[in-house]
Amino acid sequence: MRTLLAWLIDVRGHHRLTVDPAATNARAIHVYEKLGFRPVGVLREYEHVADGSWRDALLMELLAADFVRT
Ligand SMILES: CC(C)(COP(=O)(O)OP(=O)(O)OC[C@H]1O[C@@H](n2cnc3c(N)ncnc32)[C@H](O)[C@@H]1OP(=O)(O)O)[C@@H](O)C(=O)NCCC(=O)NCCS
Secondary structure: OHHHHHHHHHHOOOOEEEEOOEOOOHHHHHHHHHHOOEEEEEEEEEEEOOOOOEEEEEEEEEEHHHOOOO
16 A cells, blocks of 8 residues: 555655545554544445445545655
8 A cells, every 4th residue: 555655646646645444444444544544534324235234434535745655
């Protein structure tokens, strides 16, 4: 993920990136926070899952200047 972010920012010129992990995916959210992403808010009933229910996601954003490179 760190390699991808470096490429998107340094090579492709993106200044702002977002991710939308499942709100219950604490491991992924922790990893994104370590890279510099900050939580924006909960996207309610965002994904339709196999059992027919909906699940929430967490919208997270990263500005290029916030990217934790190491
Ligand atoms: C998300 C994922 C890619 C992270 O894998 P990884 O880069 O190998 O991450 P690591 O296992 O090295 O590190 C996980 C970190 O989360 C932490 N962690 C593990 N379980 C956790 C939990 N339940 N709650 C909070 N943090 C947790 C670990 O302590 C570790 O943090 P640390 O480095 O500060 O000690 C991996 O869990 C995965 O493939 N998950 C399934 C697919 C997925 O969920 N993808 C993301 C979709 S948005």
